[in-house]
Amino acid sequence: MKLLNLLRHISLKHLHLQKLQLVMAVSGICLGVAAMVAIDLVNRSVLKSCEDSINHATGRAVLQITGGEAGFPEEMLERVQKLPGVEYAVPVIEATGGLTGDKERALMILGIDVLQDHHIRDYSITDESAEIPDPLLFLAKRDSILLTRTLAGQIGIGIDQEVNVQTVAGLKTFKVRGLLNPEGPARVAGGDIAIMDVYAAQMAFGKVGSLDRIDVSFLPGQDFDTMKARIEAALPPGYDVDTPAGRTRQVELLLGRFRTSMRLVGCMALFVGMYLIYNTVSISVVQRRREIGILRALGGGRMQIAALFLAETLAVATFASLLGMALGLGFAQASVGVVAQSVTEMYLRTSVSELVFSWPSLLLNAGIGILASLIAAVFPSLAAARVTPVSAIRAVPYAADDFLRGWRIKFAACLCLLIALSCLVAFEVASPASPAKNLGFVVVAVILLLLSISLITPVLFAWTLPLTHNLLAFCFGAQGRLAGLNLQKNITRNGVAVAAILCSIALFVSSANTVHSMRTSLFEWFDSIIRADLLVSSGHPLATGGAPTIPMPAEMLGEMEKIPGVQSVEPFRKGRVSYNGRKLMLEVFDVALRMDYCPAMIAVGKRENMARLLPDQDYVAINEGLALKERLRPGDSLVLPTPQGPVRFGVAAVIVSFSSDAGVVWLDINTYRRHWRDPLVDTYEVLVKPGAKIKEVRQAILDRFGGERRLFALEAAEFKVEVRKILDRSFVMTNAVNIITLVIAGLGIIVTLLASVFERTREIGILRGIGMTRSQVLAMVLIESALIGAIGGVLGAAAGIVIGWIEMEGMIRVDLGASIGYHVHYAALLWALLLAVGLSALAGIYPARRAATTNIVEALTYE
């Protein structure tokens, strides 16, 4: 009741009359919430789309059988079909293609047994859900393909027309025999899907006699575990029998890095937003000190004052958060396409057809925005409650002046720092399994660290400021010296401004650095593994979405080495293997050869130990992510399923590899062939003799094999450029949010400086009174603003570098391994500094002009 009274009679008028500050605060919260909402929506939508793709493609299947990257013999199908308890077992071939023509477009191609598949998936080619004029023809011809109505409409292709598809098996021409309604599997990948009969798919993709997957459903009343065991027993070792839900979990693992980085920048946007609120409320408290004093003198209670400010924050934050929800939807809409493309390129085929819109999640984000605003407002609100009633009568320069530089604050700052450090230490020493290895610790540490820096800023500011005096006087003369003195006279109030800028810049710099570090590490790693001059593969090396390539026979190696100009050829084979519910990426190559020329990055263990991978020993190297998550070290061992049963492999070393977020295992090709009995090769990496022309060698290779098979020979340089593009695209969203963060930071700077100059009307009046010219006043205020910006910017950049390291440690290295170096993004640093100074000066212009035109008499009689 009391509160509502006060809100209505006091706060509303402030909101009404101080529009500028209100707009800033609202924009800040709004942008912060919008960033979070957008991230959340995009995250959900992409994940949902990936899950949908899997679920629609999965249908009623209870179990899915997979067996290695290159597929498994189709005889297994009959084995499974005959097992008691099995209702249906249907074959699946999965492939990826690109539509060629005016517009390149990625396409998922699903090969299914169209005669049987309706038992598992919701559609039938003879039903109304599809328009297939001649199913017999569809079944009879191997070039038959079905497109979704959506896709066909978009590319303008109708029934009986031909469509060219670039597949891993080369360029194929298919004939559209029918269109599918967007139901069941036709909804997969947002409709960018084509369906073929499984046997036609086998022929088209060079997989005659083999299958990628079998989807199984049970007869009613079967026990899941019994059935799973029965199926596993019926198959040779090395097959993976898993639930489709298991595959969804795989997607989450797969998208781990993507989601982590998104979460990170989301947190940053929130932090900066909180700081803006803290700042706005603080300033409001300073400005309304006298009002608070009067209220206190008239009998306003402390808690009433604090509650008033909190309630104002609540009102503004609620309004801004709702606005932010709407804006976030817009952001999400605008960015989801790019993100989906990036996910497609890096992880798996997906295309987000619609945003996953859920009120609970929207409201949750808005709620977080409001709550964060309130938390941010608590400290300044309590400061407001501390304003003494005497402030109403006496012109105390700044009520909390002594307090903010007093021992209490120093103590509090030290305490925060101490807790932050202990959180960090606890996090660092904790083993991966302990509850202390929690993201919460890092977040708390970062918040406390920021708090500690904010608290100590007036002191820091007081130390730094004198250093600038001579420089200022030298550069700007009297007004420069005066500006410096002015700042010093009001250290506390300006300290708050500096703290605001400091925190904004710190957060921007930290998240820019973190993202930059990830990017740089990825590039460094990538450069370290691609040492060859030419990459020869049968499918396009950039075939996306983890598409299975068309392997080549091992004999090609010898023939390729005979080609003039070729120095050495290294085979590379890629596969997947199950381990503790993870789908590990198996990377197979000739270790002896690679050790010669490739500076693989070893994280733990000695480089000499890599020799253990050599042919006759059962050793592997694993990547850091896997080592961390499964707590494996060199000298430990792990059991991997092979087609000939489980084999125990020793861990020779932990290497740096970001090929898969689920985990990477390196294996010598000879060891691999011994256990997997797989003589095929996915890519040959060719090193060209010094002096030989890469282009000529490339042509020679194409000429030599071009007649037999379709080959791609990509120059490594070209390949790297393409991959860099893909990697860069994956950071688009992160960068966008970083920019939002910077905008919020900029708003914070403007708010602070506006307030700081408004406060000084009287002071400026005095200066004018004693004979300062208008232009001198203008210059003085601008110099002050820029100086505040510069000091805040420099301190902030320094703090940002530290905080970035903490984020790196707490959020990135935990998942991806310690070898991700910390790289300072100098360009971002420069930007931040420029922005701090520039925005501050800009923010100073309006108040400076106001100051310059101050009516001397009014300014002096006021108060």
Add this chain to the structure above:
Amino acid sequence: MIELNKVGRMYRQGNREVHALKDISLMIGKGEFLSIMGPSGSGKSTLLNLMGGLDQATAGEVFMDGRPLHAISDNELTLIRRRRIGYIFQFFNLLPLLTAEENVGLPLLLDGLPFSEVRPKAAALLRQVGLHDRSEHRPEQLSGGEMQRVAIARALITGPAVILADEPTGNLDSHTSEEIFLLLRSLNEEGQTIVMVTHDPKAAAYGTRIITLKDGTLAEDMVIGETAS
């Protein structure tokens, strides 16, 4: 009504201790109109602030209606300020955003009364100070005298035991000052206890008792009129 017992107020300026008030003992009875005089820096305002609970003594005891202001919690002090004391400041201290009526009603709003109840009381008081036609004006639209009359109306709205006025005419011309003093005096004649700080002997003469401070100590205490009853 108000009792001060060996009250002292000390401020710390750097390493220096400044005694604004020393060893003041004073009794103010109901219905008195006490003028506090003294040169600048003699501790007049400090004394008033201690009586009003805006500031707290560093030595001695301050009682209001028998309650020790020096020893009660901030919350209780706040309630006493709100309900028992009406304050009039030299610079009026009206909230610039609020209308005259809202400013007058503010103490009651702070007390949680709905504006609909506060409003008629505020209007009545504005009428009493002769500003009934100014109720919707904001302070910036009022003259100095009008602002001070609004402030007096505000001080009266809770029906306080005592009105404390700190140089109420310090910012006003002599004609307007006169009006304000007459207003205060008529309030006193109706039984309102008033304590007023001033450095102007003419103004002090409106009171029924004058005390004079010098360097933080009580220099003179003289009763010049009859206490209203």
Add this chain to the structure above:
Amino acid sequence: MNSLFVTDWKLMLLAGCILALTLFIPAPVQAMSGRQVYEKVHELRTRGLDRQTEFTMTLFDKGGGTRSRTAVEYGKKAEGETYKVLVVFKTPPDLCDVGFLIHARTFSDRDLWAYFPEFKRIRRIPTTSQDDSFFGSDFSYDDFGGPPNLDDYTFTILREEVLDSRPCYVIEVTPKVPRKWSRNQAWVDKELFVHRKIVSYQGKEPYRDGTFTDVRIVDDLPTPFRMEMKNLKTGHRTEVAIEEIHYHTSFPDDLFTQRSLERAGK
């Protein structure tokens, strides 16, 4: 009715009256029951299982597009209800030598295989729903099988009616177990005991309309040479025209094996 005691014109008049009555009276007394009519139809169809047919099938879509194919069908009746059928497509070239093989164990239980030469692969075709479209035509799997099992249905003669100047029984055929269609209304030639027309209903809505025309007697067996099936919902229709048909053939059993299917019956 006793024709011995009435003159010809009276007979004519009476016949006219009865005809008129049959049009208006829902359930007149009939000489044959619905079931008896269908037993006759069934017997003729069973006798016609030993045969060789050459036919053209044309699919007409709503937009006016047509797709034609020609095929040869060989049939052989075996003991009891069992029979075997082999169908081999001749044209268009895309479908040349595509074949179907049916081994029916009973009239309602059969195995179906298809052979696609481009894949060199025989595929078993699951007969989950006998009412599903038979490879894009408006005929169902059931239409292509042998005669149905009469015990699965109830038959009610609704009336008699002249259709295309042929007198017919109009019989309501209702499946005992619900099917894709809830009931059929069939016009059975009173004299030849072949279908002239079948309309299938889903609830009250007719959804499929089949007509059987150009009925000729071949080797004692009445045979419609033109069959048309129209889907009333999609506007799609299918025509089958028999080019040549011989009954009472006796093919060797090895014509109806999977090896024979792979060799297109050669």
